[in-house]
Amino acid sequence: MSWNYRVIRSPLEATSLGIHEVYYDEEGRPSSWTEEPCGAVGDNLLELRAEVQYMMEAFERPVLRIVDGNKLEEET
Numbered sequence: 001m002s003w004n005y006r007v008i009r010s011p012l013e014a015t016s017l018g019i020h021e022v023y024y025d026e027e028g029r030p031s032s033w034t035e036e037p038c039g040a041v042g043d044n045l046l047e048l049r050a051e052v053q054y055m056m057e058a059f060e061r062p063v064l065r066i067v068d069g070n071k072l073e074e075e076t
Contacts, residue, residue, distance in 0.1 A: 005058040008033060009075065011066040019058050022072065030064065030072040 003023045010016035018037030025031040042048030062074040
């Protein structure tokens with residue numbers, strides 16, 4: 001199973017966006033995600049910077065939205 005950070009639009013507030021961990025199945029489809037948005041944490045400045053840079057990659061991918069409460073799809 002692979003994962004990365006993605007921007008997800010809140011299903012409760014259409015104007016609210018957050019960065020979440022998204023996990024993918026064997027076919028590369030999003031299968032689960034963190035309920036709450038993630039914050040960057042590191043044991044030192046180098047680790048914290050690397051985490052933030054990894055989170056920044058989420059802005060290079062399409063925004064996702066939660067559909068039917070249990071699946072993700074790209075916004076159009």
